Amino acid sequence: EVQLVESGGGLVKPGGSLRLSCAASGFTFSSYSMNWVRQAPGKGLEWVSSISSSSSYIYYADSVKGRFTISRDNAKNSLYLQMNSLRAEDTAVYYCARDDDYGGNSPPPFDYWGQGTLVTVSS
Amino acid sequence: QSVLTQPPSVSGAPGQRVTISCTGSSSNIGAGYDVHWYQQLPGTAPKLLIYGNSNRPSGVPDRFSGSKSGTSASLAITGLQAEDEADYYCQSYDSSLSGPWVFGGGTKLTVL
Numbered sequence: 001e002v003q004l005v006e007s008g009g010g011l012v013k014p015g016g017s018l019r020l021s022c023a024a025s026g027f028t029f030s031s032y033s034m035n036w037v038r039q040a041p042g043k044g045l046e047w048v049s050s051i052s053s054s055s056s057y058i059y060y061a062d063s064v065k066g067r068f069t070i071s072r073d074n075a076k077n078s079l080y081l082q083m084n085s086l087r088a089e090d091t092a093v094y095y096c097a098r099d100d101d102y103g104g105n106s107p108p109p110f111d112y113w114g115q116g117t118l119v120t121v122s123s
Numbered sequence: 124q125s126v127l128t129q130p131p132s133v134s135g136a137p138g139q140r141v142t143i144s145c146t147g148s149s150s151n152i153g154a155g156y157d158v159h160w161y162q163q164l165p166g167t168a169p170k171l172l173i174y175g176n177s178n179r180p181s182g183v184p185d186r187f188s189g190s191k192s193g194t195s196a197s198l199a200i201t202g203l204q205a206e207d208e209a210d211y212y213c214q215s216y217d218s219s220l221s222g223p224w225v226f227g228g229g230t231k232l233t234v235l
Binding site: 035037044045046047049050059060061062065095097100102104105106107108109110111113114115116 | 125155156157159161163167168169170171174175178180210212214215216220221222223224225226227228229
């Protein structure tokens with residue numbers, strides 16, 4: 001059974017840092033691109049960052065570029081998001097999600113999601 | 124403001140059919156990129172509902188269907204059930220953005 005379990009969320013002051021982790025199990029982690037998606041309280045989904053299976057390709061949303069860093073450790077089946085210079089508008093539930101190898105000619109959907117971890121940026 | 128526009132809310136009575144639209148532009152849906160749909164039940168993580176415009180993952184009832192035409196896509200739900208009450212999001216790729224993935228703003232489905 002595919003499982004994605006996020007951790008590392010919490011309360012942090014503006015300008016502070018936080019590192020999120022996502023532990024993967026039930027599939028060959030090193031074969032899949034992975035993503036972070038966030039959802040501010042009462043708001044919609046916002047894609048944050050993506051990393052390819054071998055870390056060769058990395059993408060960021062403009063809203064986090066230069067402040068967030070995505071990484072992965074395939075030996076530990078883990079995905080990370082280092083968040084620096086946090087702002088109030090970064091307050092959200094952060095989900096990790098797996099790319100689906102659906103064979104289409106477009107970027108794939110996200111077929112498995114974790115339960116999310118809440119990040120609150122407030123003084 | 125998302126580059127993919129969805130109605131904020133739709134509603135229908137049990138047993139009825141509802142549709143949710145996702146309107147894009149020539150840099151995303153109109154460029155031929157696939158549209159995917161997610162269902163988010165209250166207090167839970169999103170779940171993939173439709174992928175590649177019209178395909179259902181294993182386990183998704185055939186009451187849910189997707190289509191795409193021009194710069195828009197639609198999600199149709201027939202035989203509405205109370206458990207369908209949720210938020211629905213479309214997703215696609217936009218070539219004008221630095222990051223490839225974009226979600227619609229979401230649509231709240233209320234079953235009356």
